[in-house]
Amino acid sequence: MKLHRAKPEGSSANAAEPSRRPGSEEETIVHSLAEGISAEELARVEEMEREVAALQAKPSRKLERGIGITLVVLSIAGLIGSRAVTVRTETGGIDPRWWPTVICALVLVLSIMLIVVSLTKPPFDREDLEVTNRDGWQRLIWAIILVVLYLMAWKLSGNFVVPSVALLVLLMWVNDGRGLKALVFYPLGTVTCIYLLFHTLLRVPL
Amino acid sequence: MNPVVEGLNALLDPTVMLGMALGIGLGMLVGMFPGITATMAVALASGFTLTLSPVAGLAVLLSIYTGANFGDRIPAILVNTPGTPAAISTTFDGYPLAKQGKAGLALVISGFAAAIGILLSMVVFSLAAVPIASFALQFGPYEFFALVVLGLTVMISISSKSLIKGVVAGLFGLFLATVGRDPMTADPRFTFGLDVLSDKLDFIAVVIGVFGIAEVLDQMLSHNKLRLKPVASLGRWWPNKQEYKEMGKPLLIGSVIGTVVGIVPAAGADIAGLIGWDRAKGLSKHPEEFGKGSFEGLVAADSASTSTLGGALTTTMALGIPGDSVNAVMLGSMLIWGLQPGPQLFSDHPDLVASIAGIMVISTIVALGLNLFRVRGLVKILDLPRNYLWASILILCVIGTYATTNDIDTVVVMLSAGVVGVLMKRTGFPAGPVVLGLLLGPLAESNLRRALVIDGAAGFLTNPIAAILLGFAVFAFGGTLVGRIRAGRKESASKAAALAEAKATEAR
Numbered sequence: 001m002k003l004h005r006a007k008p009e010g011s012s013a014n015a016a017e018p019s020r021r022p023g024s025e026e027e028t029i030v031h032s033l034a035e036g037i038s039a040e041e042l043a044r045v046e047e048m049e050r051e052v053a054a055l056q057a058k059p060s061r062k063l064e065r066g067i068g069i070t071l072v073v074l075s076i077a078g079l080i081g082s083r084a085v086t087v088r089t090e091t092g093g094i095d096p097r098w099w100p101t102v103i104c105a106l107v108l109v110l111s112i113m114l115i116v117v118s119l120t121k122p123p124f125d126r127e128d129l130e131v132t133n134r135d136g137w138q139r140l141i142w143a144i145i146l147v148v149l150y151l152m153a154w155k156l157s158g159n160f161v162v163p164s165v166a167l168l169v170l171l172m173w174v175n176d177g178r179g180l181k182a183l184v185f186y187p188l189g190t191v192t193c194i195y196l197l198f199h200t201l202l203r204v205p206l
Numbered sequence: 207m208n209p210v211v212e213g214l215n216a217l218l219d220p221t222v223m224l225g226m227a228l229g230i231g232l233g234m235l236v237g238m239f240p241g242i243t244a245t246m247a248v249a250l251a252s253g254f255t256l257t258l259s260p261v262a263g264l265a266v267l268l269s270i271y272t273g274a275n276f277g278d279r280i281p282a283i284l285v286n287t288p289g290t291p292a293a294i295s296t297t298f299d300g301y302p303l304a305k306q307g308k309a310g311l312a313l314v315i316s317g318f319a320a321a322i323g324i325l326l327s328m329v330v331f332s333l334a335a336v337p338i339a340s341f342a343l344q345f346g347p348y349e350f351f352a353l354v355v356l357g358l359t360v361m362i363s364i365s366s367k368s369l370i371k372g373v374v375a376g377l378f379g380l381f382l383a384t385v386g387r388d389p390m391t392a393d394p395r396f397t398f399g400l401d402v403l404s405d406k407l408d409f410i411a412v413v414i415g416v417f418g419i420a421e422v423l424d425q426m427l428s429h430n431k432l433r434l435k436p437v438a439s440l441g442r443w444w445p446n447k448q449e450y451k452e453m454g455k456p457l458l459i460g461s462v463i464g465t466v467v468g469i470v471p472a473a474g475a476d477i478a479g480l481i482g483w484d485r486a487k488g489l490s491k492h493p494e495e496f497g498k499g500s501f502e503g504l505v506a507a508d509s510a511s512t513s514t515l516g517g518a519l520t521t522t523m524a525l526g527i528p529g530d531s532v533n534a535v536m537l538g539s540m541l542i543w544g545l546q547p548g549p550q551l552f553s554d555h556p557d558l559v560a561s562i563a564g565i566m567v568i569s570t571i572v573a574l575g576l577n578l579f580r581v582r583g584l585v586k587i588l589d590l591p592r593n594y595l596w597a598s599i600l601i602l603c604v605i606g607t608y609a610t611t612n613d614i615d616t617v618v619v620m621l622s623a624g625v626v627g628v629l630m631k632r633t634g635f636p637a638g639p640v641v642l643g644l645l646l647g648p649l650a651e652s653n654l655r656r657a658l659v660i661d662g663a664a665g666f667l668t669n670p671i672a673a674i675l676l677g678f679a680v681f682a683f684g685g686t687l688v689g690r691i692r693a694g695r696k697e698s699a700s701k702a703a704a705l706a707e708a709k710a711t712e713a714r
Contacts, residue, residue: 042305045305048285049286052287055428055430057428063633067633067634071374078381081396085393085395085396086393086394087388087391087393088391088393089391094655094658094659095391096388096390096391096393096395098655099380099384099651099654099655100381100384100395100396103377103380103381103384104381106373106377107374107377107378107381110370110373110374110377111374113370114368114370114371114374117368117370124367124368124634125367126634129424129428129631129632130428130430131428132427132428132632133427133428133430135429136426136427136428136429137427139426139427139429140423140426140427140628143422143423143426143596143600144423144621144625147600147604147621148621150604151604151614151617151618151621154614155614164601167601168597168601171593171596171597171600172593172594172597175426175592175593175596175597176593177591177593177594177597182593182594186594186597190597190598190601191601194601194602194605197254198254198605198609203257204254204257204605204608204609204612205612206605206608
């Protein structure tokens with residue numbers, strides 16, 4: 001479940017957020033009980049708030065440093081690529097190589113700054129992201145592999161329907177979908193709807 | 207026939223009406239779903255609206271835009287989780303109100319504030335778009351380049367916790383725009399001999415990748431079994447006379463702030479909501495109630511975030527510079543339909559501009575009507591099994607992209623953009639500046655190169671409009687930088703004070 005919580009205290013991204021005074025929680029509870037919401041419901045909702053907060057991704061200095069180093073490598077590759085662009089008429093100065101070269105040079109300077117910042121300042125908070133998990137990485141890798149295989153099958157066979165049904169069945173399977181509804185009715189129904197909408201109604205040659 | 211009447215008449219076409227109905231329903235649903243933003247929905251829909259007529263296609267896209275601005279408030283109030291970033295500020299007072307047993311009232315007031323915000327901003331669109339477009343007819347290469355810089359700077363300033371990462375994202379977008387043929391000499395750049403890259407990177411494919419696929423992949427990565435538990439006791443629904451009266455002042459503050467923020471290129475509804483809430487707090491007689499369930503706070507936040515819609519449309523249609531990321535996607539679709547947003551749109555297609563205003567007003571009124579139904583049951587959508595959602599979005603992203611060019615290689619571009627998008631998301635690089643950079647890159651490059659050839663860099667100082675726009679850009683970036691440095695120092699000081707206090711307590 002993706003959750004964007006409006007929480008980060010002191011985060012520059014949410015500078016205008018209300019500050020929570022000590023004791024404000026108690027006030028809310030008193031209000032709640034006075035206005036009719038039950039104490040059990042309030043407790044249930046607040047338990048959910050705590051669970052969500054526990055799932056926020058943690059800041060990482062190592063990650064920030066890795067980002068900076070990767071960007072340095074990429075910007076140098078970009079610079080080399082920009083200078084290697086072949087132009088039909090050599091005019092020098094502001095030619096087709098100039099703009100990408102300027103961009104890559106700026107990125108190189110900024111990536112060095114990112115490395116310096118990662119060494120000298122605390123890492124940026126990542127409260128808007130949730131922690132990843134092993135199952136999540138497996139789901140992600142499977143999804144990418146299946147979509148790549150699907151595109152290859154579609155391109156080679158020229159048939160849209162069969163690879164699409166197979167893709168949906170396999171995607172549901174790797175994401176814990178079981179039973180007739182998930183593995184038969186949903187894939188067949190979805191592909192039928194897509195075919196009717198795109199091929200028949202919108203005349204997209206599938 | 208009068209172009210306004212002609213434009214409004216076009217809305218009576220059954221395809222357009224069906225498009226609006228579909229768009230509003232879809233917009234409200236995606237708005238309610240945390241993690242599916244309006245930009246993602248519009249990007250996905252743009253894949254299959256390209257085969258429709260421009261008015262019918264825009265009816266779908268614009269209705270999703272307005273519908274999402276109503277739907278996103280429902281989980282913000284009931285679960286403290288904004289459906290889209292635009293509703294972040296709704297959570298400040300909406301959720302405390304729900305915890306006080308006033309969720310029904312908060313939902314109704316929020317709906318009214320959102321609708322009035324959009325309608326007021328559409329009045330501004332109707333009045334200001336034509337003069338702005340006429341003024342923009344005087345723009346030359348210097349002014350257009352300065353405008354692109356301003357748009358990118360504003361988006362960079364507000365979209366990332368790290369300004370450096372925001373700038374890098376914007377530059378990455380500009381770099382991606384160099385793939386294909388040089389805009390002035392037509393020399394191929396970074397095409398690697400591939401047909402799919404020989405013209406340029408397909409904009410819709412990249413947008414669907416970074417907003418659609420990347421979001422699904424990120425949800426797959428971090429999915430957990432946690433179930434959201436909405437507040438179930440909704441209490442009364444309709445405000446009393448006193449509560450209606452209290453809405454006036456924050457509504458005005460929010461709407462003015464939202465419209466102004468919306469007009470600034472690339473500034474979105476999330477930032478407008480935060481500023482509107484903050485200003486209303488500063489001007490309120492009861493600032494102490496803000497953040498604890500204040501109706502004023504809720505109204506200011508919602509009217510500010512939704513009134514950006516008219517402002518953003520004004521900038522997009524009059525200048526051809528997207529007012530926010532949803533408009534960036536719509537602008538891409540319009541280009542494919544052969545429509546060039548900007549000053550010329552008002553002289554070449556005045557009826558289309560009237561249609562756009564009509565679609566916005568009608569979809570807002572219909573969405574408000576839907577919002578006033580008892581929406582508690584709708585939050586059950588949050589329990590929809592994620593595997594169905596992921597599989598559906600994935601295949602729709604694939605088909606939607608394929609429909610734009612009928613070429614599977616374009617889908618490969620979309621998938622690659624999705625993988626890059628998820629990496630960016632996990633490492634804190636915002637997607638907005640990338641998309642804006644990709645869209646405006648050719649405009650920026652060709653105008654800058656032309657300007658430098660005509661009169662050199664000094665021309666930016668001798669052209670007053672360009673100088674003013676660049677001045678605004680420097681001000682926006684510098685202001686954000688100074689603000690962040692101050693906030694950082696304040697945070698460090700408070701941490702140090704807390705540490706010292708803890709040490710003193712320990713010593714005692």
